[in-house]
Amino acid sequence: MHNQKRKDYRMAVVVSKKTAKSAVVRNRIRRRLYEAVRTQAILSGQPYDVVFVVQNPGVATMRHEELALQVMNACQKIVE
Numbered sequence: 040m041h042n043q044k045r046k047d048y049r050m051a052v053v054v055s056k057k058t059a060k061s062a063v064v065r066n067r068i069r070r071r072l073y074e075a076v077r078t079q080a081i082l083s084g085q086p087y088d089v090v091f092v093v094q095n096p097g098v099a100t101m102r103h104e105e106l107a108l109q110v111m112n113a114c115q116k117i118v119e
């Protein structure tokens with residue numbers, strides 16, 4: 040969603056207990072996604088509201104390069 044009132048993006052990550060039972064794993068997934076978006080900088084300066092809903096617990100152990108590629112592809116779809 041595009042929000043004209045802000046100059047930068049806002050992001051949320053949703054990981055349910057059904058996806059990952061352990062809070063440690065859920066938090067690891069959240070941290071990894073926040074970091075992947077931050078380092079890609081594709082949303083920097085974009086006033087978007089972004090919500091990632093994670094349904095695959097494999098995100099916690101996925102290689103960083105693969106995760107960054109998937110995040111970049113998702114963010115490019117948002118920006119276009």
